[in-house]
Amino acid sequence: MSTVKTTMRAVSQDVLGGPEVLKEVEVERPEPRANEVLIRVRAAGVNPTDWKHRAAGIFLGEPPFVLGWDVSGVVEAVGFGVAFAPGDEVFGMLPYPYGVGSHAEYVIAPARALTHKPSAIDHVQAAALPLVSLTAWQALVEHADLRPGQRVLIHAAAGGVGHVAVQIAKARGAHVIGTASAGKHEFLRGIGVDETIDYRETDFTEAVKDVDVVLDTIGGDNTLRSLRVLRPGGLAVSILPVAQDEYAKEAERLGVRAVWMLVDADRAGMEAIAELVEAGKLRPAIAGTFPLAEAAEAHRLGDTGRTTGKLVLTVD
Structure with a gap:
Protein backbone atom coordinates (compact mmCIF):
# COMPACT_ATOMS: atom_id res chain seq x y z
CA MET A 1 0.00 0.00 0.00
CA PRO A 130 12.38 33.51 -14.84
CA LEU A 131 13.80 36.13 -12.48
CA VAL A 132 16.44 37.47 -14.84
CA SER A 133 14.24 37.38 -17.93
CA LEU A 134 11.31 39.09 -16.20
CA THR A 135 13.70 41.71 -14.84
CA ALA A 136 15.11 42.39 -18.30
CA TRP A 137 11.68 42.29 -19.98
CA GLN A 138 10.08 44.66 -17.49
CA ALA A 139 13.05 47.05 -17.71
CA LEU A 140 13.54 47.10 -21.48
CA VAL A 141 10.04 46.46 -22.81
CA GLU A 142 7.59 47.68 -20.18
CA HIS A 143 9.53 50.65 -18.80
CA ALA A 144 11.73 51.62 -21.77
CA ASP A 145 9.52 50.47 -24.68
CA LEU A 146 12.72 49.58 -26.51
CA ARG A 147 12.29 49.85 -30.28
CA PRO A 148 14.19 48.81 -33.43
CA GLY A 149 17.27 50.91 -34.08
CA GLN A 150 17.51 52.34 -30.57
CA ARG A 151 20.84 52.19 -28.74
CA VAL A 152 20.93 50.49 -25.33
CA LEU A 153 23.81 50.24 -22.87
CA ILE A 154 23.69 47.14 -20.68
CA HIS A 155 26.02 47.02 -17.69
CA ALA A 156 27.50 43.66 -16.62
CA ALA A 157 26.22 42.28 -19.89
CA ALA A 158 27.64 38.79 -19.27
CA GLY A 159 25.87 38.43 -15.91
CA GLY A 160 22.58 36.74 -15.17
CA VAL A 161 20.28 39.65 -15.98
CA GLY A 162 22.72 41.19 -18.44
CA HIS A 163 23.12 38.31 -20.89
CA VAL A 164 19.36 37.78 -21.03
CA ALA A 165 18.77 41.52 -21.47
CA VAL A 166 21.17 41.51 -24.42
CA GLN A 167 19.13 38.81 -26.16
CA ILE A 168 15.81 40.54 -25.45
CA ALA A 169 17.21 43.83 -26.76
CA LYS A 170 18.45 42.15 -29.94
CA ALA A 171 15.07 40.49 -30.41
CA ARG A 172 13.58 44.01 -30.23
CA GLY A 173 15.95 45.17 -32.98
CA ALA A 174 18.15 47.37 -30.77
CA HIS A 175 21.83 48.24 -31.09
CA VAL A 176 23.47 46.82 -27.94
CA ILE A 177 26.52 48.13 -26.11
CA GLY A 178 27.69 45.91 -23.26
CA THR A 179 30.20 46.32 -20.44
CA ALA A 180 32.22 43.37 -19.14
CA SER A 181 35.80 42.37 -18.47
CA ALA A 182 37.82 41.71 -21.63
CA GLY A 183 37.75 37.94 -21.14
CA LYS A 184 33.98 37.93 -21.60
CA HIS A 185 33.85 39.99 -24.81
CA GLU A 186 33.88 36.96 -27.11
CA PHE A 187 30.88 35.58 -25.23
CA LEU A 188 29.10 38.91 -25.58
CA ARG A 189 29.70 39.08 -29.30
CA GLY A 190 28.35 35.54 -29.57
CA ILE A 191 25.01 36.58 -28.06
CA GLY A 192 24.69 39.67 -30.25
CA VAL A 193 26.43 42.58 -28.51
CA ASP A 194 27.36 45.17 -31.13
CA GLU A 195 29.91 47.13 -29.08
CA THR A 196 31.88 45.87 -26.07
CA ILE A 197 33.50 47.98 -23.34
CA ASP A 198 36.12 46.67 -20.91
CA TYR A 199 35.04 48.44 -17.74
CA ARG A 200 38.47 47.80 -16.18
CA GLU A 201 40.28 49.76 -18.89
CA THR A 202 37.67 52.22 -20.17
CA ASP A 203 35.40 54.78 -18.52
CA PHE A 204 32.05 54.07 -20.15
CA THR A 205 30.99 57.72 -19.75
CA GLU A 206 33.79 58.67 -22.13
CA ALA A 207 33.20 55.81 -24.57
CA VAL A 208 29.43 56.09 -24.92
CA LYS A 209 27.17 59.03 -25.71
CA ASP A 210 23.55 59.65 -26.70
CA VAL A 211 22.11 56.21 -25.95
CA ASP A 212 18.36 55.79 -25.71
CA VAL A 213 18.30 53.37 -22.78
CA VAL A 214 20.68 52.26 -20.01
CA LEU A 215 20.08 49.13 -17.96
CA ASP A 216 22.04 49.45 -14.73
CA THR A 217 22.59 46.09 -13.05
CA ILE A 218 25.53 47.19 -10.88
CA GLY A 219 24.40 50.02 -8.61
CA GLY A 220 26.67 52.25 -6.54
CA ASP A 221 28.11 55.28 -8.30
CA ASN A 222 27.47 53.50 -11.59
CA THR A 223 23.79 54.44 -11.29
CA LEU A 224 24.21 58.22 -11.35
CA ARG A 225 27.09 58.09 -13.84
CA SER A 226 24.88 56.15 -16.25
CA LEU A 227 22.57 59.15 -16.57
CA ARG A 228 25.36 61.09 -18.30
CA VAL A 229 25.45 58.88 -21.39
CA LEU A 230 21.75 59.23 -22.27
CA ARG A 231 20.40 61.38 -25.08
CA PRO A 232 17.98 64.11 -24.01
CA GLY A 233 14.81 62.36 -22.91
CA GLY A 234 16.54 58.96 -22.71
CA LEU A 235 15.79 56.50 -19.91
CA ALA A 236 17.96 54.77 -17.32
CA VAL A 237 16.51 51.79 -15.48
CA SER A 238 18.25 50.61 -12.31
CA ILE A 239 17.39 47.23 -10.80
CA LEU A 240 19.31 47.93 -7.58
CA PRO A 241 18.33 50.23 -4.70
CA VAL A 242 19.18 53.87 -5.31
CA ALA A 243 18.90 57.16 -3.44
CA GLN A 244 15.72 58.04 -5.26
CA ASP A 245 15.67 61.78 -4.55
CA GLU A 246 19.23 62.21 -5.77
CA TYR A 247 18.58 59.94 -8.76
CA ALA A 248 15.47 61.88 -9.79
CA LYS A 249 17.10 65.31 -9.28
CA GLU A 250 20.18 64.38 -11.32
CA ALA A 251 18.00 62.99 -14.10
CA GLU A 252 15.95 66.20 -14.15
CA ARG A 253 19.11 68.31 -14.25
CA LEU A 254 20.40 66.37 -17.25
CA GLY A 255 17.06 66.31 -19.06
CA VAL A 256 16.74 62.55 -18.96
CA ARG A 257 14.45 60.05 -17.21
CA ALA A 258 15.27 57.59 -14.43
CA VAL A 259 13.43 54.57 -13.05
CA TRP A 260 14.24 52.20 -10.19
CA MET A 261 12.37 48.91 -10.31
CA LEU A 262 11.89 45.61 -8.54
CA VAL A 263 10.98 42.60 -10.63
CA ASP A 264 7.39 41.39 -10.30
CA ALA A 265 5.92 37.94 -10.98
CA ASP A 266 3.82 38.06 -14.15
CA ARG A 267 2.36 35.36 -16.40
CA ALA A 268 2.12 37.66 -19.44
CA GLY A 269 5.82 38.42 -19.16
CA MET A 270 6.65 34.72 -18.76
CA GLU A 271 4.58 33.90 -21.85
CA ALA A 272 6.49 36.54 -23.84
CA ILE A 273 9.76 35.00 -22.62
CA ALA A 274 8.54 31.51 -23.57
CA GLU A 275 7.74 32.77 -27.08
CA LEU A 276 11.28 34.11 -27.47
CA VAL A 277 12.66 30.77 -26.30
CA GLU A 278 10.50 28.78 -28.74
CA ALA A 279 11.55 31.14 -31.55
CA GLY A 280 15.22 30.45 -30.80
CA LYS A 281 15.90 34.07 -29.80
CA LEU A 282 16.66 33.47 -26.12
CA ARG A 283 18.83 30.92 -24.35
Whole structure:
Protein backbone atom coordinates (compact mmCIF):
# COMPACT_ATOMS: atom_id res chain seq x y z
CA MET A 1 0.00 0.00 0.00
CA SER A 2 1.56 3.30 -1.13
CA THR A 3 1.44 6.39 1.02
CA VAL A 4 1.72 10.02 -0.01
CA LYS A 5 4.95 11.60 1.17
CA THR A 6 4.17 14.41 3.61
CA THR A 7 7.69 15.80 4.04
CA MET A 8 10.32 17.11 1.65
CA ARG A 9 13.95 18.12 1.48
CA ALA A 10 14.76 21.85 1.44
CA VAL A 11 17.78 24.08 1.88
CA SER A 12 17.29 26.31 4.89
CA GLN A 13 19.26 28.50 7.27
CA ASP A 14 18.83 29.42 10.93
CA VAL A 15 21.15 32.46 10.94
CA LEU A 16 22.38 35.05 8.47
CA GLY A 17 25.90 34.60 7.17
CA GLY A 18 28.13 32.98 4.57
CA PRO A 19 27.35 29.93 2.43
CA GLU A 20 28.16 27.65 5.36
CA VAL A 21 24.88 28.60 7.09
CA LEU A 22 22.90 26.75 4.41
CA LYS A 23 21.87 23.21 5.30
CA GLU A 24 19.57 20.55 3.92
CA VAL A 25 16.59 19.88 6.19
CA GLU A 26 13.40 17.83 6.14
CA VAL A 27 10.26 19.94 6.38
CA GLU A 28 6.54 19.48 5.91
CA ARG A 29 5.41 19.36 2.30
CA PRO A 30 2.95 22.19 1.59
CA GLU A 31 -0.52 21.74 0.11
CA PRO A 32 -2.02 24.06 -2.52
CA ARG A 33 -4.95 26.32 -1.68
CA ALA A 34 -7.34 27.99 -4.13
CA ASN A 35 -5.50 29.46 -7.14
CA GLU A 36 -2.27 27.76 -6.08
CA VAL A 37 -0.10 25.09 -7.68
CA LEU A 38 2.13 22.56 -5.94
CA ILE A 39 5.22 22.06 -8.11
CA ARG A 40 7.58 19.16 -7.88
CA VAL A 41 10.81 21.06 -8.44
CA ARG A 42 13.13 19.74 -11.11
CA ALA A 43 15.49 22.72 -11.12
CA ALA A 44 15.71 26.11 -9.42
CA GLY A 45 17.85 29.07 -10.39
CA VAL A 46 20.17 30.84 -7.97
CA ASN A 47 20.44 34.62 -8.27
CA PRO A 48 22.44 37.40 -6.57
CA THR A 49 19.34 38.22 -4.54
CA ASP A 50 19.59 34.72 -3.01
CA TRP A 51 23.10 35.17 -1.65
CA LYS A 52 22.31 38.74 -0.57
CA HIS A 53 19.29 37.54 1.39
CA ARG A 54 21.33 34.67 2.83
CA ALA A 55 23.88 37.16 4.16
CA ALA A 56 21.70 40.12 5.12
CA GLY A 57 18.04 39.11 5.19
CA ILE A 58 16.98 42.26 3.25
CA PHE A 59 13.24 41.82 2.59
CA LEU A 60 12.88 38.49 4.39
CA GLY A 61 14.26 39.61 7.73
CA GLU A 62 15.63 37.05 10.15
CA PRO A 63 15.74 33.32 9.32
CA PRO A 64 14.76 30.57 9.27
CA PHE A 65 13.73 30.66 5.62
CA VAL A 66 14.14 28.71 2.38
CA LEU A 67 15.50 30.77 -0.50
CA GLY A 68 14.82 30.53 -4.22
CA TRP A 69 12.48 32.40 -6.56
CA ASP A 70 13.16 30.67 -9.90
CA VAL A 71 11.46 27.34 -10.51
CA SER A 72 10.95 24.80 -13.27
CA GLY A 73 9.17 21.56 -12.59
CA VAL A 74 6.09 19.41 -12.85
CA VAL A 75 2.67 20.17 -11.41
CA GLU A 76 2.04 17.75 -8.54
CA ALA A 77 -1.34 19.07 -7.36
CA VAL A 78 -3.57 22.09 -7.83
CA GLY A 79 -5.97 24.07 -5.70
CA PHE A 80 -9.50 25.08 -6.61
CA GLY A 81 -9.87 27.20 -9.74
CA VAL A 82 -6.52 26.35 -11.35
CA ALA A 83 -6.35 25.52 -15.07
CA PHE A 84 -3.07 23.60 -14.83
CA ALA A 85 -3.27 19.84 -14.30
CA PRO A 86 -0.97 17.38 -12.52
CA GLY A 87 1.80 16.36 -14.91
CA ASP A 88 2.05 19.75 -16.66
CA GLU A 89 5.60 21.05 -17.02
CA VAL A 90 5.72 24.67 -15.85
CA PHE A 91 8.21 27.41 -15.08
CA GLY A 92 8.04 30.83 -13.51
CA MET A 93 9.14 33.15 -10.74
CA LEU A 94 7.64 33.05 -7.27
CA PRO A 95 6.26 36.46 -6.25
CA TYR A 96 9.21 38.70 -5.40
CA PRO A 97 10.27 39.29 -2.72
CA TYR A 98 8.05 37.46 -0.22
CA GLY A 99 6.94 34.37 -2.20
CA VAL A 100 10.26 32.64 -1.75
CA GLY A 101 11.03 28.92 -1.35
CA SER A 102 11.96 27.07 -4.55
CA HIS A 103 15.20 25.59 -3.19
CA ALA A 104 13.29 22.50 -2.11
CA GLU A 105 11.75 19.33 -3.53
CA TYR A 106 8.32 20.98 -3.73
CA VAL A 107 7.08 24.55 -3.73
CA ILE A 108 3.74 26.37 -3.79
CA ALA A 109 3.23 29.05 -6.46
CA PRO A 110 0.29 31.23 -7.46
CA ALA A 111 -1.08 29.83 -10.71
CA ARG A 112 -0.72 33.21 -12.45
CA ALA A 113 3.02 33.28 -11.74
CA LEU A 114 3.51 30.26 -14.01
CA THR A 115 3.30 29.29 -17.64
CA HIS A 116 4.04 26.09 -19.55
CA LYS A 117 7.73 25.26 -19.92
CA PRO A 118 8.88 25.72 -23.53
CA SER A 119 9.57 22.38 -25.19
CA ALA A 120 12.75 23.81 -26.74
CA ILE A 121 14.63 23.82 -23.43
CA ASP A 122 15.13 21.47 -20.49
CA HIS A 123 14.30 22.15 -16.85
CA VAL A 124 17.80 23.44 -16.02
CA GLN A 125 17.62 26.04 -18.78
CA ALA A 126 14.04 26.90 -17.88
CA ALA A 127 14.93 27.36 -14.21
CA ALA A 128 17.70 29.78 -15.18
CA LEU A 129 15.32 32.19 -16.88
CA PRO A 130 12.38 33.51 -14.84
CA LEU A 131 13.80 36.13 -12.48
CA VAL A 132 16.44 37.47 -14.84
CA SER A 133 14.24 37.38 -17.93
CA LEU A 134 11.31 39.09 -16.20
CA THR A 135 13.70 41.71 -14.84
CA ALA A 136 15.11 42.39 -18.30
CA TRP A 137 11.68 42.29 -19.98
CA GLN A 138 10.08 44.66 -17.49
CA ALA A 139 13.05 47.05 -17.71
CA LEU A 140 13.54 47.10 -21.48
CA VAL A 141 10.04 46.46 -22.81
CA GLU A 142 7.59 47.68 -20.18
CA HIS A 143 9.53 50.65 -18.80
CA ALA A 144 11.73 51.62 -21.77
CA ASP A 145 9.52 50.47 -24.68
CA LEU A 146 12.72 49.58 -26.51
CA ARG A 147 12.29 49.85 -30.28
CA PRO A 148 14.19 48.81 -33.43
CA GLY A 149 17.27 50.91 -34.08
CA GLN A 150 17.51 52.34 -30.57
CA ARG A 151 20.84 52.19 -28.74
CA VAL A 152 20.93 50.49 -25.33
CA LEU A 153 23.81 50.24 -22.87
CA ILE A 154 23.69 47.14 -20.68
CA HIS A 155 26.02 47.02 -17.69
CA ALA A 156 27.50 43.66 -16.62
CA ALA A 157 26.22 42.28 -19.89
CA ALA A 158 27.64 38.79 -19.27
CA GLY A 159 25.87 38.43 -15.91
CA GLY A 160 22.58 36.74 -15.17
CA VAL A 161 20.28 39.65 -15.98
CA GLY A 162 22.72 41.19 -18.44
CA HIS A 163 23.12 38.31 -20.89
CA VAL A 164 19.36 37.78 -21.03
CA ALA A 165 18.77 41.52 -21.47
CA VAL A 166 21.17 41.51 -24.42
CA GLN A 167 19.13 38.81 -26.16
CA ILE A 168 15.81 40.54 -25.45
CA ALA A 169 17.21 43.83 -26.76
CA LYS A 170 18.45 42.15 -29.94
CA ALA A 171 15.07 40.49 -30.41
CA ARG A 172 13.58 44.01 -30.23
CA GLY A 173 15.95 45.17 -32.98
CA ALA A 174 18.15 47.37 -30.77
CA HIS A 175 21.83 48.24 -31.09
CA VAL A 176 23.47 46.82 -27.94
CA ILE A 177 26.52 48.13 -26.11
CA GLY A 178 27.69 45.91 -23.26
CA THR A 179 30.20 46.32 -20.44
CA ALA A 180 32.22 43.37 -19.14
CA SER A 181 35.80 42.37 -18.47
CA ALA A 182 37.82 41.71 -21.63
CA GLY A 183 37.75 37.94 -21.14
CA LYS A 184 33.98 37.93 -21.60
CA HIS A 185 33.85 39.99 -24.81
CA GLU A 186 33.88 36.96 -27.11
CA PHE A 187 30.88 35.58 -25.23
CA LEU A 188 29.10 38.91 -25.58
CA ARG A 189 29.70 39.08 -29.30
CA GLY A 190 28.35 35.54 -29.57
CA ILE A 191 25.01 36.58 -28.06
CA GLY A 192 24.69 39.67 -30.25
CA VAL A 193 26.43 42.58 -28.51
CA ASP A 194 27.36 45.17 -31.13
CA GLU A 195 29.91 47.13 -29.08
CA THR A 196 31.88 45.87 -26.07
CA ILE A 197 33.50 47.98 -23.34
CA ASP A 198 36.12 46.67 -20.91
CA TYR A 199 35.04 48.44 -17.74
CA ARG A 200 38.47 47.80 -16.18
CA GLU A 201 40.28 49.76 -18.89
CA THR A 202 37.67 52.22 -20.17
CA ASP A 203 35.40 54.78 -18.52
CA PHE A 204 32.05 54.07 -20.15
CA THR A 205 30.99 57.72 -19.75
CA GLU A 206 33.79 58.67 -22.13
CA ALA A 207 33.20 55.81 -24.57
CA VAL A 208 29.43 56.09 -24.92
CA LYS A 209 27.17 59.03 -25.71
CA ASP A 210 23.55 59.65 -26.70
CA VAL A 211 22.11 56.21 -25.95
CA ASP A 212 18.36 55.79 -25.71
CA VAL A 213 18.30 53.37 -22.78
CA VAL A 214 20.68 52.26 -20.01
CA LEU A 215 20.08 49.13 -17.96
CA ASP A 216 22.04 49.45 -14.73
CA THR A 217 22.59 46.09 -13.05
CA ILE A 218 25.53 47.19 -10.88
CA GLY A 219 24.40 50.02 -8.61
CA GLY A 220 26.67 52.25 -6.54
CA ASP A 221 28.11 55.28 -8.30
CA ASN A 222 27.47 53.50 -11.59
CA THR A 223 23.79 54.44 -11.29
CA LEU A 224 24.21 58.22 -11.35
CA ARG A 225 27.09 58.09 -13.84
CA SER A 226 24.88 56.15 -16.25
CA LEU A 227 22.57 59.15 -16.57
CA ARG A 228 25.36 61.09 -18.30
CA VAL A 229 25.45 58.88 -21.39
CA LEU A 230 21.75 59.23 -22.27
CA ARG A 231 20.40 61.38 -25.08
CA PRO A 232 17.98 64.11 -24.01
CA GLY A 233 14.81 62.36 -22.91
CA GLY A 234 16.54 58.96 -22.71
CA LEU A 235 15.79 56.50 -19.91
CA ALA A 236 17.96 54.77 -17.32
CA VAL A 237 16.51 51.79 -15.48
CA SER A 238 18.25 50.61 -12.31
CA ILE A 239 17.39 47.23 -10.80
CA LEU A 240 19.31 47.93 -7.58
CA PRO A 241 18.33 50.23 -4.70
CA VAL A 242 19.18 53.87 -5.31
CA ALA A 243 18.90 57.16 -3.44
CA GLN A 244 15.72 58.04 -5.26
CA ASP A 245 15.67 61.78 -4.55
CA GLU A 246 19.23 62.21 -5.77
CA TYR A 247 18.58 59.94 -8.76
CA ALA A 248 15.47 61.88 -9.79
CA LYS A 249 17.10 65.31 -9.28
CA GLU A 250 20.18 64.38 -11.32
CA ALA A 251 18.00 62.99 -14.10
CA GLU A 252 15.95 66.20 -14.15
CA ARG A 253 19.11 68.31 -14.25
CA LEU A 254 20.40 66.37 -17.25
CA GLY A 255 17.06 66.31 -19.06
CA VAL A 256 16.74 62.55 -18.96
CA ARG A 257 14.45 60.05 -17.21
CA ALA A 258 15.27 57.59 -14.43
CA VAL A 259 13.43 54.57 -13.05
CA TRP A 260 14.24 52.20 -10.19
CA MET A 261 12.37 48.91 -10.31
CA LEU A 262 11.89 45.61 -8.54
CA VAL A 263 10.98 42.60 -10.63
CA ASP A 264 7.39 41.39 -10.30
CA ALA A 265 5.92 37.94 -10.98
CA ASP A 266 3.82 38.06 -14.15
CA ARG A 267 2.36 35.36 -16.40
CA ALA A 268 2.12 37.66 -19.44
CA GLY A 269 5.82 38.42 -19.16
CA MET A 270 6.65 34.72 -18.76
CA GLU A 271 4.58 33.90 -21.85
CA ALA A 272 6.49 36.54 -23.84
CA ILE A 273 9.76 35.00 -22.62
CA ALA A 274 8.54 31.51 -23.57
CA GLU A 275 7.74 32.77 -27.08
CA LEU A 276 11.28 34.11 -27.47
CA VAL A 277 12.66 30.77 -26.30
CA GLU A 278 10.50 28.78 -28.74
CA ALA A 279 11.55 31.14 -31.55
CA GLY A 280 15.22 30.45 -30.80
CA LYS A 281 15.90 34.07 -29.80
CA LEU A 282 16.66 33.47 -26.12
CA ARG A 283 18.83 30.92 -24.35
CA PRO A 284 20.38 31.16 -20.89
CA ALA A 285 24.07 30.53 -20.37
CA ILE A 286 24.54 28.03 -17.54
CA ALA A 287 27.57 28.86 -15.36
CA GLY A 288 27.15 25.70 -13.30
CA THR A 289 24.67 23.19 -11.89
CA PHE A 290 24.63 21.80 -8.35
CA PRO A 291 22.50 19.17 -6.61
CA LEU A 292 20.15 20.64 -4.02
CA ALA A 293 22.34 19.35 -1.19
CA GLU A 294 25.28 21.37 -2.56
CA ALA A 295 23.49 24.73 -2.55
CA ALA A 296 26.25 26.20 -0.41
CA GLU A 297 28.75 25.53 -3.20
CA ALA A 298 26.55 27.39 -5.67
CA HIS A 299 26.44 30.32 -3.24
CA ARG A 300 30.22 30.28 -2.83
CA LEU A 301 30.63 30.54 -6.59
CA GLY A 302 27.97 33.23 -6.80
CA ASP A 303 29.65 35.24 -4.07
CA THR A 304 32.70 35.70 -6.32
CA GLY A 305 30.64 37.91 -8.66
CA ARG A 306 32.56 36.54 -11.63
CA THR A 307 30.20 34.00 -13.15
CA THR A 308 28.99 34.22 -16.73
CA GLY A 309 25.28 33.46 -16.96
CA LYS A 310 23.32 31.56 -14.33
CA LEU A 311 23.80 29.05 -11.53
CA VAL A 312 21.13 26.36 -11.12
CA LEU A 313 20.23 23.81 -8.45
CA THR A 314 18.92 20.43 -9.65
CA VAL A 315 16.47 18.28 -7.72
CA ASP A 316 16.23 14.52 -8.28
